[in-house]
Amino acid sequence: MSHLLKLSIFVIFLICGKSLFAEQQGVLDENESEGQIEIELNISELAQISNLDDFYFDNWDKKSDMQKSDDVCVYSNGAGGRYNIIARGTGANGNFEVTDSVNSVPYEVYWNDDINKRDAGRRLRPNRSVRRSRASNEYFDCNGINNASLTIRFLKRDLASALTSSYHGTLIVSVSPI
C-alpha cells in the first residue's frame, strides 16, 4: 500500500512538473502546424559604481578645512534608480582616517546624489547604509554623464593637530540596489 502511495505521488509530481512548463509540439497538418514554448527571464538586482579617482591632498593653507570632490557614476536597476550606499575607511571599525602607521588623521565623507547641486551632500558614517536615488537605470557607464559626487573633507582642527608626515588611507564605497 505504501509503495502504491509513493508511486502515485511520484506520478502526480511528474505530471504536475511537466505541465508547469510545458512546451507544445506541433501536430501534422495539411496547411500549418503550430508549436509553443514558454520563456522565462530572470533579472538580478544590480548596482555598480564607477569613475572613482584617488584623492591627493597637499599644501594646506592652515586657515581652512581641506576638501576635494570626485564625480562618479552609479548604475542601479532598482526602481527609480534607487540604491543604498555604504562606506568604510581603514581605521578601527571602519573609521574614516588616514595614517602614517603611527599617527592618524580623521576625515569626513559626504555623498551627493544630485550632481546638479554643487554642495557636498549628505554626510556618510562608517558602515552605515544610506538610501539614495537618481542612479542611472539605463547605462552601466551612465552614458558618460556622472550622476553623483564623493567628497572627502579634513577639518582644520584635525589638520592643525596633525604631525608633519605623509598619511595614507583607503575608502571603500559600496552601492547596492533597492
Added chain:
Amino acid sequence: MKQSIFKYFIAISFFALFFLTEVSTKEDKEFLTKKEAIAKKDEDEDEEEEGVRITELNSPTVGKWSGEQSDIVLIDNICVFASDGQYRVRAEGSGAGKSFRVEEGKKKIDYLVYWNPEAYRTSEKIELFRNKSSRIFTTSETTSNDCNGGNILTAQLELAFPLEKLMKSVPGSYFGTLTITIESI
C-alpha cells in the same frame, strides 16, 4: 511423514504451474505487442505523410541576467517536417499585438526572434517579425513527420535579449510564450 511430503509436492506443483502460466502469458503478450508494432509500422509506412509539422521544441527556455555585458541569447534546435520540402515560418509572442515580450505584471522586456533554416548553425539566420510569414525555406525533413523520433533536427530558433534592454530592466522574473507556426506552401 508421507502426508507431509505429499502436501509439499502438491504445493510445489501449484507454484510451478502458476509460474509457467505467467511466463507463457507474458511471452504471448510480448509476442503480440511486437507483432502489433510491426503491423502498425507497416501501416504507417504505407500511409503517405502529407503536410507540415513542428516538433522538438523545448521549454521552459530560461535566461538569467546578472550584469554580464552582452546580450542574452537562447537557442533551441528543432525539427520541421514539410512533405514537399518547403515551408514558411511565422512567430507570435504573448505581448500586446502578439509582440515578442516577456512580462512580470506591468514590467516588460522585448526580445528578438531569429530563425535559422539549419540546426546548430547561425550563419543564415533571419529575423522574424511578429505575425509575419517568413520567406520560403527548403531545408525541412521530408520523410518522417516526427523526425525519426527527434533524431533529425532541421532548424534553429534563437531568442535574443539585447543588452541595452537588459540594462534598462527592473529586477524580476519575466514570463512569456512564443508560438511558432510552420506554414505549408
